[in-house]
Amino acid sequence: MQLLVSVRNEKEATIAAQNGVDRIDLKEPNQGSLGATTSVIWQQVVEQWHQGFPISVALGELHEATYGDVVPAETNSVKVGLSRCRTRNDWQQELKNVYERMPASITRVMVYYADEHLAESPDFVTLLRLSQQLLCGIFLIDTFDKSAGNVFAHLSITRLIEMRKQVADIDTSFALAGSLRTTDLQLVARINPDIVAVRGAVCHGERTGEVCAGAIQSFQASLRQQSICISTQTN
Numbered sequence: 290m291q292l293l294v295s296v297r298n299e300k301e302a303t304i305a306a307q308n309g310v311d312r313i314d315l316k317e318p319n320q321g322s323l324g325a326t327t328s329v330i331w332q333q334v335v336e337q338w339h340q341g342f343p344i345s346v347a348l349g350e351l352h353e354a355t356y357g358d359v360v361p362a363e364t365n366s367v368k369v370g371l372s373r374c375r376t377r378n379d380w381q382q383e384l385k386n387v388y389e390r391m392p393a394s395i396t397r398v399m400v401y402y403a404d405e406h407l408a409e410s411p412d413f414v415t416l417l418r419l420s421q422q423l424l425c426g427i428f429l430i431d432t433f434d435k436s437a438g439n440v441f442a443h444l445s446i447t448r449l450i451e452m453r454k455q456v457a458d459i460d461t462s463f464a465l466a467g468s469l470r471t472t473d474l475q476l477v478a479r480i481n482p483d484i485v486a487v488r489g490a491v492c493h494g495e496r497t498g499e500v501c502a503g504a505i506q507s508f509q510a511s512l513r514q515q516s517i518c519i520s521t522q523t524n
């Protein structure tokens with residue numbers, strides 16, 4: 290299980306990079322679950338850290354963005370939120386267009402919101418099928434409304450294990466997020482995602498606060514401990 294930490298700028302990226310993360314994600318938490326930062330920040334962070342870490346970029350929600358800016362070619366992956374898409378007809382084509390505008394080397398991420406009823410976003414089965422059609426390399430489960438409980442408030446452990454298997458069956462990496470805390474890691478280990486993605490758990494105060502070096506180190510230590518438990522059980 291790799292640790293991804295979401296950061297909002299160059300300073301936070303440096304804190305994350307120097308304190309044991311496996312992946313860096315760029316997003317602006319004041320702009321929602323998958324809020325975009327700016328293209329200037331994308332450039333700065335990708336240029337500085339892409340050789341050490343896979344860097345993902347959040348592009349915001351499909352319904353609200355213009356997607357005029359193309360991310361740097363060295364970006365590892367890009368993701369787009371699909372809130373309010375459930376009742377629209379054109380969203381699948383629009384998402385395809387967004388991804389086709391990106392450099393071909395960049396991994397596409399399909400995002401399923403666990404609180405799909407709050408996000409008015411498409412269901413899991415639809416997104417799993419689309420993920421295959423659009424050749425997405427990563428399937429992320431996250432929450433849209435960060436005030437409405439964490440991912441386990443919306444999906445049972447049994448359901449998440451099933452989903453994880455269905456994603457593995459289409460040869461796609463599985464990332465799990467949604468206000469995860471250190472205390473959730475035993476449950477998370479039962480799902481065994483390829484990527485565990487956090488922000489709130491490693492910030493000073495709320496997820497809109499600054500990322501904290503000590504919190505990143507301690508989250509990573511707990512995650513590695515759980516990974517060791519998994520490998521001991523499977524050997």
Ligand SMILES: O=C[C@H](O)COP(=O)(O)O
Nearest residue numbers: 295467468486487488489
């Ligand atoms: O990509 C992951 C998200 O930034 C997770 O944020 P969160 O841990 O505050 O829910």
